[in-house]
Amino acid sequence: MRNFLFLISLLLLVVGCNEPEKQALASECTLEFGCPIEQLEPVVDLTLPQQIVPEHLFDLSLKFSLPILSLQAHIEGVSMYMGKIPVMFEPFNNSPGNYQATTILGRCNDDQMQWRLVVSWQQNNQTVKAYRQFTIAQ
Numbered sequence: 001m002r003n004f005l006f007l008i009s010l011l012l013l014v015v016g017c018n019e020p021e022k023q024a025l026a027s028e029c030t031l032e033f034g035c036p037i038e039q040l041e042p043v044v045d046l047t048l049p050q051q052i053v054p055e056h057l058f059d060l061s062l063k064f065s066l067p068i069l070s071l072q073a074h075i076e077g078v079s080m081y082m083g084k085i086p087v088m089f090e091p092f093n094n095s096p097g098n099y100q101a102t103t104i105l106g107r108c109n110d111d112q113m114q115w116r117l118v119v120s121w122q123q124n125n126q127t128v129k130a131y132r133q134f135t136i137a138q
Helices: 002-016 020-027
Strands: 044-047 058-064 069-077 084-086 098-103 112-123 126-137
Touching (some): 044 112, 069 098
Antiparallel strands (some): 044 058, 069 084, 069 112, 112 126
């Protein structure tokens, strides 16, 4: 019995120490938001401006390497609830898979406001969700 418990403990220790970075990335996936967009590269590539200024328009672009349907997106506050801001991506440059949107974010009380862009689309008859969190200075 003692050998059996030793083997189980050893097995749990080995499995628990296996590639912590990949385990951490997988734990960032949720049913509500999907997985971080960075995990889906090169299938999807998101471009955000280096600096986003509250109450000023800015552009976002998405590039997909595979055909998609039903692209939908919104931005929501993470550190403070600000509602869901629809983001209307449109085809861009007459190039399949390229989409661009222009949007604006409000100013709030936090010095460093955290936001989350949530994107969903249809691909191979399945709904795919992804997100990117970002911070802007007020």
